[in-house]
Amino acid sequence: xxxxxxxxxxxxxxxxxxxxxxxxxxxLTEKSLKVLVLEAGRPIEPDQDYVEHVPITEMKFxxxxxxxxxxxxQPIQRTCYxxxxxxxxxxxxxxxxxxxxxxxxxxxWIRGRQVGGKSILWARQSYRWSDLDFEANARDGxxxxxxxxxxxxxxxxxxxxxxxxxxxxxxxxxxxxxxxFLPPMEMNCAEIAVKEAMAKQYGRDRVMTIGRSAVLxxxxxxxxxxxxxxxxxxxxxxxxxxxxxxxxxxxxxxxGRMTLRPFSVxxxxxxxxxxxxxxxxxxxxxxxxxxxxxxxxIIFVCASALESTRILLNSATxxxxxxxANSSGELGKNLMDHIMGGGADGIIPGFLDRVQFGNRPxxxxxxxxxxxxxxxKNFLRGYAYQGAAERDGWxxxxxxxGFGASFKSxxxxxxxxxxxFHGFGECxxxxxxxxxxxxxxxxxxxxxxxxIHCEWRDNEKALLHDMMIQAAEMLAAAGAxxxxxxxxxxPPGLTIHEMGTARMGADPKKSVLNAHNQxxxxxxxxxxxxxxxxxxxxVNPSLTYMALTARACDFAVSQMKKGEL
Amino acid sequence: MKRREALRLMGAVSVFSxxxxxxxxxxxxxxxAENKAGVLRTLSPAQNDIVVAMSDVMIPATDTPGAKAAKVxxxxxxxxxxxxxxxxxxxxxxxxxxxDRRANALFGHGFAAAVANEQAVIVQAFDEELAAQRNEKxxxxxxxxxxxxxxxxxxxxxxxxxxxxxxSSIGQEQELKVEIIPGALHGCVPAKSEVNQ
Numbered sequence: 001x002x003x004x005x006x007x008x009x010x011x012x013x014x015x016x017x018x019x020x021x022x023x024x025x026x027x028l029t030e031k032s033l034k035v036l037v038l039e040a041g042r043p044i045e046p047d048q049d050y051v052e053h054v055p056i057t058e059m060k061f062x063x064x065x066x067x068x069x070x071x072x073x074q075p076i077q078r079t080c081y082x083x084x085x086x087x088x089x090x091x092x093x094x095x096x097x098x099x100x101x102x103x104x105x106x107x108x109w110i111r112g113r114q115v116g117g118k119s120i121l122w123a124r125q126s127y128r129w130s131d132l133d134f135e136a137n138a139r140d141g142x143x144x145x146x147x148x149x150x151x152x153x154x155x156x157x158x159x160x161x162x163x164x165x166x167x168x169x170x171x172x173x174x175x176x177x178x179x180x181f182l183p184p185m186e187m188n189c190a191e192i193a194v195k196e197a198m199a200k201q202y203g204r205d206r207v208m209t210i211g212r213s214a215v216l217x218x219x220x221x222x223x224x225x226x227x228x229x230x231x232x233x234x235x236x237x238x239x240x241x242x243x244x245x246x247x248x249x250x251x252x253x254x255x256g257r258m259t260l261r262p263f264s265v266x267x268x269x270x271x272x273x274x275x276x277x278x279x280x281x282x283x284x285x286x287x288x289x290x291x292x293x294x295x296x297x298i299i300f301v302c303a304s305a306l307e308s309t310r311i312l313l314n315s316a317t318x319x320x321x322x323x324x325a326n327s328s329g330e331l332g333k334n335l336m337d338h339i340m341g342g343g344a345d346g347i348i349p350g351f352l353d354r355v356q357f358g359n360r361p362x363x364x365x366x367x368x369x370x371x372x373x374x375x376x377k378n379f380l381r382g383y384a385y386q387g388a389a390e391r392d393g394w395x396x397x398x399x400x401x402g403f404g405a406s407f408k409s410x411x412x413x414x415x416x417x418x419x420x421f422h423g424f425g426e427c428x429x430x431x432x433x434x435x436x437x438x439x440x441x442x443x444x445x446x447x448x449x450x451x452i453h454c455e456w457r458d459n460e461k462a463l464l465h466d467m468m469i470q471a472a473e474m475l476a477a478a479g480a481x482x483x484x485x486x487x488x489x490x491p492p493g494l495t496i497h498e499m500g501t502a503r504m505g506a507d508p509k510k511s512v513l514n515a516h517n518q519x520x521x522x523x524x525x526x527x528x529x530x531x532x533x534x535x536x537x538x539v540n541p542s543l544t545y546m547a548l549t550a551r552a553c554d555f556a557v558s559q560m561k562k563g564e565l
Numbered sequence: 566m567k568r569r570e571a572l573r574l575m576g577a578v579s580v581f582s583x584x585x586x587x588x589x590x591x592x593x594x595x596x597x598a599e600n601k602a603g604v605l606r607t608l609s610p611a612q613n614d615i616v617v618a619m620s621d622v623m624i625p626a627t628d629t630p631g632a633k634a635a636k637v638x639x640x641x642x643x644x645x646x647x648x649x650x651x652x653x654x655x656x657x658x659x660x661x662x663x664x665d666r667r668a669n670a671l672f673g674h675g676f677a678a679a680v681a682n683e684q685a686v687i688v689q690a691f692d693e694e695l696a697a698q699r700n701e702k703x704x705x706x707x708x709x710x711x712x713x714x715x716x717x718x719x720x721x722x723x724x725x726x727x728x729x730x731x732x733s734s735i736g737q738e739q740e741l742k743v744e745i746i747p748g749a750l751h752g753c754v755p756a757k758s759e760v761n762q
Contacts (some may be wrong), residue, residue, distance in 0.1 A: 053745055053746065055737060055743075055745060056732045056737065057732060057733060057734045057737050057738075059732075060643075061643075061644070061647075061648060062640065062728055062729070062732035062733075063728075063732060064644070064648065064728065066647075066648075067648050068647065068648065185750055185752075186750055186751065186752030186753070187752050187753075188752040188753050189752065189753035191752070192752070192753065226750075227746050227747070227748050227749075228746075228747045228748065228749060228750045229745055229746050229747070351753070353755060353756055354753050354754060354755055354756060355753075355754060355755075355756045356750075356751070356752055356753065356754075357747060357749065357750065357751040357754050358747040358748075358749055358750035358751060359747060360750050360752075393741075394727065394731045394736075394741065395727070395731075397727050398723060398724045398727050398728075399699075401692050401693070401695070401696045402692070403622065403623040403624075403685075403688055403689075403692060404622065404623070404625060404685065405625055405627050407623070407624075408624050408625065408627060408631075408740075409627065411727075411731075412740060412741070413756075
């Protein structure tokens with residue numbers, strides 16, 4: 001071993017403090033491990049950094065954003081709906097954090113580098129996978145079979161939901177198992193009408209339910225119920241939505257066994273060929289640019305799907321010349337995201353004397369109905385819809401004609417009820433969608449960057465088209481007028497459900513991680529975040545990452561106790 | 566009591582129904598202080614007079630104050646100075662000159678000097694022309710707020726007047742009576758409901 005000056009050794013090092021890093025910190029510290037959490041970005045002080053109640057009147061550009069600055073420093077991040085004038089500070093600087101893509105094949109890599117990571121700005125939608133998802137690769141002969149089934153993860157869904165708090169309505173659907181729910185949020189007038197019309201038309205084949213969201217509808221584990229201000233992605237001073245800053249990191253902090261080190265940009269992992277274990281982490285201090293090393297018995301890489309894979313790719317050794325723990329050659333391959341945005345909107349007549357009170361941080365959900373009991377000719381797998389009914393505000397006046405006193409008076413009242421469905425479709429695993437290290441470029445800290453090769457393929461495009469057609473059909477069934485169908489192009493990445501590139505699998509020759517998110521090749525190395533995914537389902541993935549992380553932590557500690565690690 | 570301290574206490578006992586708007590009196594003012602009120606950086610005094618007059622024709626004072634009182638002109642000056650592209654600014658300022666030309670041709674004096682009925686005639690014409698040429702084919706990957714500023718003068722004027730007015734204190738508090746913390750959710754209640762429990 002090289003001599004490192006008085007290295008402090010931790011039981012576990014966790015790289016990343018977001019959705020999965022926060023869970024790993026909570027679980028491992030509560031199981032008595034001494035834990036170091038390395039976060040690339042800055043610390044977050046909720047009292048100063050959360051801005052959800054700052055009124056639009058106080059924003060310099062009144063919600064239009066600092067266009068010139070974001071065009072210069074955040075040309076990619078600004079394409080995300082949540083990167084608004086309030087919350088753009090929770091997104092990375094694209095100049096400091098470059099990556100490359102193939103010409104004409106954009107990938108919108110949306111990133112948050114701060115304590116809490118993207119868990120601060122996520123959309124909080126929380127859905128369980130089912131065996132329809134876990135068996136999908138085996139059924140279609142694509143990718144590798146998942147090494148786990150619903151029964152393996154179900155207790156861990158229960159476990160993380162009971163801590164995080166998920167609001168929703170039980171529906172008893174096989175393709176979308178119910179969570180342990182807090183009381184559901186209410187649908188509004190037009191949504192209730194659409195739900196009833198759909199029940200008449202489709203029975204239990206297409207069910208519209210209220211969104212399942214990691215937002216508290218009642219006091220839960222010491223956190224307050226939601227106060228319905230609306231823009232959760234700007235923070236939440238009452239900690240009413242789940243994020244690592246709001247929930248898991250405070251729990252880890254309470255144990256007294258967590259050291260959280262912000263401004264710690266991980267360069268690579270240190271592999272010891274004698275023990276065939278990772279012994280530590282090479283870090284660039286984000287402020288001083290000094291190179292540091294930290295030692296740990298086990299390492300959890302929770303840096304987000306692509307950052308975690310990037311760290312392994314940058315940790316190549318003579319033995320693992322194409323990336324650490326990559327004897328399978330699968331590291332970097334099968335990048336996925338959900339194809340998003342096909343759908344329709346339409347006006348639901350009536351209810352003009354009624355309104356929704358409160359800004360509901362949640363919408364409605366139509367669980368997958370394609371290839372559930374039927375078999376489609378044109379595509380594999382399926383999609384689900386999110387959506388909502390809303391009455392337009394004053395903004396509609398921008399696109400109308402008219403002016404003067406009567407125009408002003410008309411904009412004071414809300415517009416008609418407009419119902420929207422937009423789909424999220426499953427992306428197939430495809431080895432031609434992959435990432436590698438771009439040897440020509442480094443980021444602001446000298447760390448080699450990713451080159452991302454990714455594009456939507458025929459199956460995803462077919463899903464996008466069907467989302468549009470079926471949404472319009474559902475609106476027509478609900479009696480909507482002025483129906484507008486659409487199937488816009490959104491680049492992969494923009495859905496921010498990027499996953500895969502270090503897949504789980506039973507066979508070490510065909511996968512990077514085993515059934516417990518443990519690297520086949522390096523026993524004390526765990527990747528529980530989105531990198532591990534062998535397929536993508538069509539549901540929002542964070543709840544599954546949380547459950548996999550808690551499960552992996554339980555496994556790792558039990559292995560340590562047995563002397564295996 | 567500071568807003569956040571108050572909210573934390575409220576959050577701890579979960580009694581949001583008693584929150585009052587007074588709690589928000591102490592919000593950040595730093596950004597406004599940055600731009601001294603009334604100091605224009607792009608609009609000339611003559612151009613500013615046109616913007617003031619035209620925005621007030623579009624959103625006049627009624628039972629609530631209008632665009633002039635909400636200082637929509639200062640917002641537009643900020644946007645022209647720190648936000649628009651050079652091309653957009655050129656199109657906008659040319660539009661103001663066109664408004665003056667039309668007022669002179671029709672009424673023999675500039676737009677700002679015209680009486681309200683005369684100004685309305687010109688705004689009406691701009692509005693009809695915009696409706697005719699409106700092209701909703703928008704560039705991809707540009708956020709909705711920014712899309713139409715590549716469009717003609719009156720599309721810019723319309724958007725900036727509405728944003729400037731409805732996001733001002735007058736627009737938010739007096740005209741729209743926006744509640745930042747409703748404190749509860751009710752899916753389907755009568756309009757003007759006082760329900761807040």
